[in-house]
Amino acid sequence: MYDATKTYAKNAQQMGSPRELEAQLLMRAAARLQAVRDGSLVKSEEVVSALRYNRRLWILFGGSVGRPENPLPQTIKQNLANLANFIVKHSLSLETSTEGTADRVGVLININREIAAGLRTQQQAA
Numbered sequence: 001m002y003d004a005t006k007t008y009a010k011n012a013q014q015m016g017s018p019r020e021l022e023a024q025l026l027m028r029a030a031a032r033l034q035a036v037r038d039g040s041l042v043k044s045e046e047v048v049s050a051l052r053y054n055r056r057l058w059i060l061f062g063g064s065v066g067r068p069e070n071p072l073p074q075t076i077k078q079n080l081a082n083l084a085n086f087i088v089k090h091s092l093s094l095e096t097s098t099e100g101t102a103d104r105v106g107v108l109i110n111i112n113r114e115i116a117a118g119l120r121t122q123q124q125a126a
Helices: 004-015 018-038 044-065 074-096 106-125
Strands: none
Touching (some): 018 106, 044 074
């Protein structure tokens, strides 16, 4: 079984900055979803795999913002938790109804790309 936490921890050691790792994971998920949108991934199991990868990533992010040791301001934590909830629900709805998925993954792609860009901008400014 896929264990996102172990993969995240292993990559964090290799990649250095947690923000850069998060940005790279978001971009990887966005690329897989873009392949769904472009029609490169059309088999049901491939589409579901791309959606689940993204959903698991956001479940991990959503869980991390709720931890007491997370230094983010409460408002940002709440916004990220709400975003994670939206992404999980939207992904689940796409998984259960794979018809029209290619047209409906755009919002997930955009969110991932925008958050990744923000993480990279913050890191460069630091």
